[in-house]
Amino acid sequence: MSHHLFVLSPSDTPLYSLTHQSAKPVPSVTSPLASNLPTWSTSAFAGTLTALSGASSATQHTSGGAVRVGGGQDRHVIQMIANAGLDVIEEVMHREPTMYLKSVDKFNEWTVSAFITPGNTKFVLLHEGKNDEGIRAFFMEVWELYVKTMLNPFQTAHTVIRSGVFDSRVRASARKHL
Amino acid sequence: MDTHAFASLAHVQILLIPVGLIPQASFDVYAEEIRSYESLKLGEIPTETKDGKAARFLPNPLATGNLHLSFPTHPPPRSHYALSLLRPSHFPLAVIGVATGSQSGSLTPLYSQFNTSLNDIFPGGGIYPLVKNCWLFEETEGTENPNCGDTLPGLIVVPRIKNRKLHVGTLLGDLCSQILAEFETLVQASENPLGNEYLNASLMPSLPPLSELPSPLSSLARSDPPPTITSFTSQPDVSRNSFTLSAAPALKRNTSTNVPNARQGTLAVQVQKKRLSTIGTSSSHARHFKMLGDFFLLAGRLEDAVIWYNEALQIFRSTPDYLWYACTLEGLATAAILEAWSVTQGLNSSATSIKEPWTEVSDKLQQAIILYAKTPAPDGEQIHSLLTLLYCECVLRQTRLLFAVWSSKGWGPLAFTTMLQSGPKPYIPPTLTSDDKDNWLNLERLSSVTGITRSSISAVLTQIHGPWLLHLGQRERISILEATASFYACLGYRRKEAYILREVLGCVMDLIVCGREEDGFSHPSGVPPTSGLGIQNTGQGSNWGALGIRLSESAAGNEGVLNLLKYICRILGINLELVGLVSDTCPDTHSQTLTLTDYDEDTEEELRESSGWPELQVGVVREAVAVAEALPDFPTVAQFALSSLKSLQGVLSPSDQYHLYSTASRALITARRRGDSRVVEYWSGRPIVSISIAPLPSIRIPMEKPRSIQHKVNDLKPLIQGIADPFLYNPRKARGKGQTIVVQNEVLEFVITLQNPYIFELELHELSLSTSGVRFDSKPLHIVIPANSLHQVVLCGSPAGSGTLTIRGCIVQAPGGQAREYILPLYTAEEEERLSRKRRAILSESGRSKSVGLGRYLWNMPARRTSTQGPESPFRFLECKVIRDQPLLRIRRTSVTHGALMLYDGEKSTIRLTLENVSNIPVDFLHFAFEDSTIEPAQKALTEGNLSVFDTYETEYRLLHNPVFSWDCEENKSIAPSQNLTVTLGCFGKVGCTNGTIHISYAHAEDPDLESPDAFYVRQVSYPLMVTVYHMLECTGMDLLQFPSYPECERRSQLNQRNDRLKDLRLEHDASWCLFSIEVRNTYGSPFDVSLLRMQDGESSTSSTTTIPPGSVSRLVIPIKKVLLSEVSLAIPIPTLSDRQFVVAQSSLSQREQQLQRELFWYREELFKSISGRWHETGGTRSGELSFRNQRMTLHMLEAFRLEVAHISLSIDSDQDDGRTLNGTRYYPNANEFLQLRARITNLMPYPIVFTLDYEVNPSEHLVHEGVLVDLPVGRLESGDSREIVSSLCFLACGRFEILVKARSFGSLESDNQVSRTHITAVVKENT
Known part of the structure; x- marks a missing residue:
């Protein structure tokens, strides 16, 4: 099961992104509708559709058994989904008083959870399974790490986070909770 | 297009097709007339068919209720025929051919034409359409009205009468009655056991052609009306109470009269409803009941429909027939809404409901969705596709339900109308069509009024999206995706909309590409597209020829695709139209005055904060370029590529930059080759960093001088002062004095610094100066700026007149692009201040997000309030003053060898210079100024002021009176064109001089054309010399x-x-x-x-x-x-x-x-x-x-050196002997003899002085004297007067005495210099 974390600045620019593969099995609730997908066209544009509709990752699951890291899951599509999820996040964050918005959106096989810091930095996590508490704990830890990173006077809300420490600790946290 | 109306299950579809040579305009008119009937009251439908047939679906005359019509523009594809029993409402139940004409005679060809096109559209094999009519609208009034119904069944002439619309309504009622009658045929076909077998045969069953069914069924055909029908018609009160009674006997009778088999037996048992449900041995009837429900729903008889649906549900709950179960649920949900609609027709009565009334319907639909998803995957791809279609439609239905309630501010008539609406365009309630539809507040208000949040609608809608979309046929996929996108748009979810739109684009582009390249088929532009996309070509390619020749590139539709692209990119924060596309008319760049905002735009662009998701932006931009290339629309390709380069320059990788640039260049070349008149604007940001005038060679620099210097050129004071410039022209000081003076018709060079921030070499097709004022002749440059660097080029030209030449900036033109002027104002203090203030203002706002989400993009931003700063100062540009032609001198030869001069210290010599006038203008003013290496140190010492007064004088004296070079200014001063003049200069050897320079200023001072009478222009030739001075x-x-x-x-x-x-x-x-x-x-x-x-x-x-x-x-x-x-x-x-x-x-x-x-x-x-x-x-x-x-x-x-005050002559006289006074100042007096000492004082001064006299005698002890020897008064002596003072003395011893006398002016001190002295020597001897 893979997770994709994006830390987005208030202007929706990714400051940090992480792809995490967890050992937990993917809850395979594949609809029979999604089986036996046709290969219906050879043009390049058909590839766009295949990728965007999630068909490429679906076939990946069925054929390989285990998920190949970064292979079938088109990074661009993941980013598109995370970006599209912002629509819902922005709506819900006005309504909900909490910082942690769990399972705020679903798209294709992905569930989108989000965490909004008081500075309007958004942590967006794409995940497949249901793991509310784990994700909450993960978000809280990422938040703490983020705040520590922001203490750096050279770090603004719009600066890409390149800190190696941040990266390694977020990874450790992901291993722990996801 | 499919509009995916909520109530589509209850819509009777009637397809309108043009027949014969009907103009499009009149077809539209008539079609509109027909389409205006969206629903018919059941009471308006004749219960009696023409041929006396009757059916249970026909309403009783007094029934209330409505029959809903919809008029699609196209039939479903053949691949959908499998749905014909599962979902009858999916198909046009009737076809109306719309024809026009006044031809009274032969209607037969028209009719046959109608049949032909019917056969084209419905090639056979399907059940539908049930009724085929051809309506001939008469163009002229009052023609004879031959009722051709007998000979040509289905041909109806619509006369041109006043209330034709009403007549059309009546005709539609007749048509519907025929349709309802035909329902009966269908139902009966499936009611018999064989039909039921067919019905249960597969997931999506279809009935065989009616002819293959057993005879009792075929007896239902028109030719042979069986008596059983009458029994139906004889029971007109098919009311809710008597329903089972009316239906059940029919079933019984049918089954009993037909082939007995095992199934039939069970059917026979089902006479009683209770038992029928309890037995549950066969699911077959459930499908049949569901079908009945569908038909009743179509027929507008909701009660019957609900009863049959519930009947079917009972059975489906126990048997796993997910698909039909789901369809039943959908039908039930539709019936519920229709009922609510008919109840609230005219009045709003549902205000009191506690629980939201739509939840029940929504739950049903949700259940249906789950059931569809659970349906086991079938074998055939076609069935799979249809299953997916049903699933998606169901999701859309549920979304539409929630959406309609949400957008209509609650459960009410508006919501029902929205859901029932079935026009060719989707219906959006007025709450969303106002101008501020994107207003966040507005959307949130809808949510709070209805209790349905946008996210919940989105959550429902999201179910539609998944890999199964690939199963859908192309047209359905586009249609469904479009519907999805428009939902997201209405919800204000722009990014999700963009996501879906990308898929729509993918589908469309795939069709375009495949249609063009794989089939070798080109859509003739003359043929109107069958669907809205113009690419529906499957299976028809052979009709139009299969040659792989692109006949003509139809640009129709390209616009739409490009607009879609631009929209998607805009959502992701890229403006694909940043670089404009203009028609190549080459506008005069000078006519449009650039405003301050135009100029500042570049500055702002530089500082613009990047926002959005760079990786996504790059990806989507790459796709946009690819799409535009595939269309192909070459100018747009260039526009997109260049806009992306401009706006995403910071995040594009080098390879992307290079790719985009080369794509753009290629596209522009192609566009030009194909004669496209559009060109792109100049794009690469601001290429010009600075413009400066290259310094002229020093001999060509003209200098403005006041007329007054022409005549007093020998002023030496400046030389001493040192601070003031001693020279007519000093090149070191000419800089920064504002206007540069250049000469007409002489080459002027500009150094232009260009920048290229990209990683590829930027080619500029033309680079020229933008000037105003005097005409400036120059040739534009074609240059290539190296990657990622600053580059300097020199642009030569010459001003063609005299006056002021203003350099506004540069005009640049990229290859294939439009020329653009970039102005470059001088960086004056105010300009710097203004720019830096602007910069500060932008920087102070950067990093502070005042609007979130998409609101931060400029196109979403409300107009910014800016503080007005008063009138802006106009730009100041680089200016140079162009003056008339000037003479030019050169030094032809000199008498100095090797430019070195050797002198002895203090030597005076001469050198000769020969000057030649190489221009054709006479020189009538010549002036020499000199410089040597001794001047500067001396001036420096003087300026520092640490010298004593004496030293100062000496230094100044040397500067002034001993110059190294000198010139006799009285020499000849004019040189005719191309004549020589030799001048002689004096040199003086001065120790410490190592080099010197001779500056020769000259002018054509008496130029009659000079603009101002008190100034003229001089030029200067300099001749440097090495000087060696030997100190000997x-x-x-x-x-x-x-x-x-x-x-x-x-x-x-x-x-x-x-x-x-x-x-x-x-x-x-x-x-x-x-x-x-x-x-x-x-x-x-x-x-x-x-x-x-x-x-x-x-x-x-x-x-x-x-x-x-x-x-x-x-x-x-x-x-x-x-x-x-x-x-x-x-x-x-x-x-x-x-x-x-x-x-x-x-x-x-x-x-x-x-x-x-x-x-x-x-x-x-x-x-x-x-x-x-x-x-x-x-x-x-x-x-x-x-x-x-x-x-x-x-x-x-x-x-x-100084002359004394007085002249004193001293003498010693003795009374006895004169002979012994001898020898000038030496006397030989005798000892012990009284002598007279005479001192004669003459005043040498030009004024009278009072003198005193002092004597001093050595040794003084051996002599006696009279009176005192000191301060003897002499008295006042006039100038030139003399007086003798006599005193007596006597030497007492022999020997040598020195007598010294000093005359002083009275009162002055001893040390005073106004003393004159004299002395004598007396050698005293013994008297012998």
Whole structure:
């Protein structure tokens, strides 16, 4: 099961992104509708559709058994989904008083959870399974790490986070909770 | 297009097709007339069919309720025929051919045409359409109305009458009645056991052609109306109570009369409803019941429909027939909404419901969705596709339900209307169509009114999206995705909309590409597209020819695709139209004045904060370019690629940049080759960094000078002052003086600095200056700026007139692009200030997000309030003043070899310069100015002011009176065109000079065309020289000695020689003299003749000459007359030669000391006036001056040089003997004899003085005298008067006595210099 974390600045620019593969099995609730997908066209544009509709990752699951890291899951599509999820996040964050918005959106096989810091930095996590508490704990830890990173006077809300420490600790946290 | 109306299950679809040669306009008119009937009351539908058939679906005459019609524009594809039993509402149940004409005669061809096109559309094999009518609309009134119904079934002539619309309504009612009657046929076909077998045969069953069904069914055909039908019609009250009674006997009768089999038996048992449900051995009836429900729903009889649906549900709950179960649920949900609609027709009655009434419907639909998803995957791809279609439609249905309630502000008539709406375009409630539809508040208000959040609608809608979309047929996929996108758009979820739109684009582009390349099929542009996309070509390619030739590129539809692209990119924060696309009309760039905002735009662009998701942006931009390339629309390809380059320059990787640039260049070339008239604007940001005028060669620089200098060119003061520029033109100072002066018709070079921030080489097709004022002739440059660098180019040209030339900036043009002017104002202080303020304003706002999400993009931003800063100052541009043609001189030759001048110290020589006028304009003004290496240190020393007054004077004296170069300004000053002039310049050897420069300024001063009368322009030629000055004669030890007068000596034998010498000196004995002597050392390697010259007023000038061999020292001596300077001239302070104002005496000397200093100074000056030294190279021609100015004058020398106050002659007289007074100053008196000491004092001053006299006698103890010897009063002596003072004395011993007398003016001190002395010697002997 893979997770994709994006830390987005208030202007929706990714400051940090992480792809995490967890050992937990993917809850395979594949609809029979999604089986036996046709290969219906050879043009390049058909590839766009295949990728965007999630068909490429679906076939990946069925054929390989285990998920190949970064292979079938088109990074661009993941980013598109995370970006599209912002629509819902922005709506819900006005309504909900909490910082942690769990399972705020679903798209294709992905569930989108989000965490909004008081500075309007958004942590967006794409995940497949249901793991509310784990994700909450993960978000809280990422938040703490983020705040520590922001203490750096050279770090603004719009600066890409390149800190190696941040990266390694977020990874450790992901291993722990996801 | 499919609109996916919520109530589509209850819509009776009637397809309208044009027949014959009907113009599109009239077809539209008639179709609109028909389409205006969206629903028919059941009461308006005739219950009796023409042929007497009757059916249970026909309404009873007084029934209330409505039949809903929808008029699709196209039939479903053949692949959907499998749905014909599962979802009858998916198909057009009737076809109306719309024809026009007044031809009364032959309607047969028209009819056959109708049939042909029907066969085209419905090739057979399907059940539908049930009714086919061809309506002939008459164009003219009052023609005969042949009812051709008999001969040509289905052909109806619609007369042109006043209330034709009403007539159309009646005709539609007839049509519907026929449809309802046909339902009966279908139902009966499936009611018999065989039909039921067919019905349950597969997931999506279809009935075989009716002819294959057993005879009792076929007996239902029109030709043979069975008596059983009458039983149906005889029971018109098919009311809710009697429903089972009416239906059940029919079933019974049918089954009983047909082939008995096992199934039939069970059917027979099902007479009673209760039992039927309890048995549950076969699911077959459930499908049948569901079908009945569908037909009743279509027929507008909701109660019956609900009953049959519930009937079916009972069975489905126990049997796993997910698909049909789901369809039933959908039908039930539709029925519920229809019921609510009919109840609330006209009045709003549902305000009191506690639970939201839509939840039940929504739950049903949700259940249906789950059931669809659970349906086991079928074998055939086609079935799979249809299953997916049903699933998606169901999701859309649920979404539409929630959406309709949400957008209509709640459960009410508006919501129902929204859901029932079935026009060709999707219906959006007025709450969302207002201008501020994207207003967040507006959307949130809808949510809070209805309790349905946007996210919940989105959550429902999201279910539609998944890999199964690939199963769908192309048209369905596009349609479903479009519907999804529009939902997201209405919800204000722009990013999700963009996501879906990308998929739509993918589908469309795939069709375009495949249609073009794989089939080799090109859509003829003349044929209107069958669907809205213009690419529906499957299976029809052979009709139009399969040659792989692209007949013509139809640009139709490209616009739409491109707009979609731009929209998607805009959502992701990229403006694909950043670089405009304009028609190539080459507008005059000068006519449009650039405003401040245009100029600042670039600055703002630089500082623009990047926002959005860079990786996504890059990806989507790459796709956009690919799509535009595939269309193909070449100018747009270039536009997209260049816009992306411009806006995403910071995040694009080098390879992307390169790819985009090369794509754009290629596309532009292709576009031009194909004659496309559109070009892109200039795109690459601001390429110009700076423009500057390349410095002219110094001989060409003109300088403006006031007319006044033309006549007083010999002013030397500036030389001393040093601060002021001593030269007419100093190139070091010309910079930054504002206007540059250039000359008409002479080459002017501009250095333009260009920048290229990209990683590829930027090619500029044309680069030219944008100028105003004087015409500037130049050739535009074609340049390539290297990647990622600043680049300097030189642009040459010449101004064609005189006046002011303003350089506004540059005009640049990229290949295939439009030229654009970039202005470049001067960076004046205000401009800098303004820019930096702007920069600060932008920077202070950066990083502070005042709007979130998409609101931060400019197109979403409300108009910004900016503080007005008063009138903006207009730009100032680089300007240069162009003056008329000027002459040009050059130095043709000089007398100096190798540009080096060798001089002895103090040598005077000349050099000659030959000037040539190389222009055709005469030179009538010439001026020479000089510069040498001694000037600057001296000026510096003067400026620093640390010199004493004396040193200051010396330095200034040397600067002024001993210049290295000099010029006689009275020489000829004009040179005709191409003539020569030789000038002679004087040189003076000055130690310490190493180089010098001769500046020759010239002008055509008397130019009659000069604009201003008090100024003219000069140019300058410079001639630098190396100067070597040898220091060869060194003067030291200057001295002045007293030179007492010697009386004519009697002893000539001894004194002849001496007298000769004295004669040589040309002494005159009537005045007092002193002796000037100086030592001269020759440190050079060759001998020099050195002579001293005396030039005193009133005296003959003499000289003394010596040859000094190398290395030796000679003392030169010459007597000079003592002088006396008047008090007045001595009172003048030491002058400064310059006019410097603030010469503060730095010394704190006393009055007395200052006076002394002045005296020293003035007497020294007087001395140097009287004496001059000359040298001459022995045996050579060189000669020069020997300067004594390094020598200092001491007090002792001063006293020797100054004339005494009085002349005293002293003598000793004895009464007895005169003979012993002898020999000038030596006396031989006797001892012990009284002597008279006479002192004769003559006042030499020009004014009267009171003198006193002091004697001093040594040794004084051996002599007696009369009175005192000190302070003897002499009295006042007029000028020139003399007086004799006599005193007596007596020497008491023999020996030598010195008698000294001093005459002083009265009251002055001993140390005063106004003392004259004389002495005598008395040698006293014993009286013998």
